[in-house]
Amino acid sequence: MSDPQHETALAGLAGQTNTDGLAIEMSEITGRGMIDLRGNLADRKFSQAAKKVLGVDLPKAPRTSASKGDLVVLRLSVDQWLITCAGGKTAKLLDDLNKVLVGVHSLAVDLSDARAIIRLKGNGVREIVMKGAPVDMLAPEMIKGAVRRLRFGELAAMVHIVDDRPDTFDLYVFRSYADFAWDWLAQTAAKPAAVRLFGRQDSPAV
Amino acid sequence: MLVIKCPVCGVEGEEGDFHAGGQAHIARPASSNPENISDIEQSDYLFMRHNPKGLHFERWRCDRGCGKWFHAARDTVTLEFKGYYAINELPPVELMEQAKGYWAEHFASAIKSSKRPKS
16 A cells, blocks of 8 residues: 655755755755634634633734744634644644634644645845835835735735744745746746846846 | 725735626525516626716625735726725715716615714
8 A cells, every 4th residue: 555645835846946056045844734724803712712722812903813832823814813833732722722712613633734834044035025026015015924925926925024023924825826936936036137126226137 | 907905904016916897786586586687687686787987886805815805996098096995885985975877876875874863
């Protein structure tokens, strides 16, 4: 009998790419567990049950996140959160959530394999993301912990600002689009492709 | 290009981040017995849409943001968005009063009931 083999979305591609000529560091984040949680935050039973298991309040303000240790809660919508944790802890966390949410109108599902995460690090990450998305990544709200769902090079994607000193972004895309996003970034992040947003732009070499 | 602001999550973006849902406030012909609905009424409900010059009321979805539907009032001449309101609401009274033609008729009773002093 053949056993199922788990491959990460970018298992082949990420290793093959020559990253020497890139302006930023790019890598695939693997081994993260992701749980999609939906519910009504106005329902105290729901918010308290979630807090009991997660250890943090579900972030309420738009485009924010909360974290405790290795566990990160990203706010996707008014009634939707993405909980990411170390892969090995996913099953237990999901089990705990489902136990405390019995009888509460809500949903918690393991979506660990639905999305791929590409980590972008270094100066110029914001400019590169802005090449693919009509979003002002230099806005004051784009600080550490911010979460922004966006249209990224025609994909539905999400950016989580893990750190802003230096800029470290996690780009979440659906798994089946991961290779497109990776290729797009590998070309767009090349050093000669850098754009300067402020000041004089060099004329292109003809 | 349209610049749209989602009233649910507050995100502002261009039209590619949103999904147009067509004309707002379309009511299905009500009847306890579907046989009573004439073919004309049913086809009007399904297919006939208004395309006014000026103020128009539309449904939009915050497609690449919070994923929620909302209503918007847009001027089809200037492409300016005049206001946003929740998916389960009627427009603010001042916008209903600015409406002309089909929309003025559509909102006439709603304007009247909003003017009635609350007892």
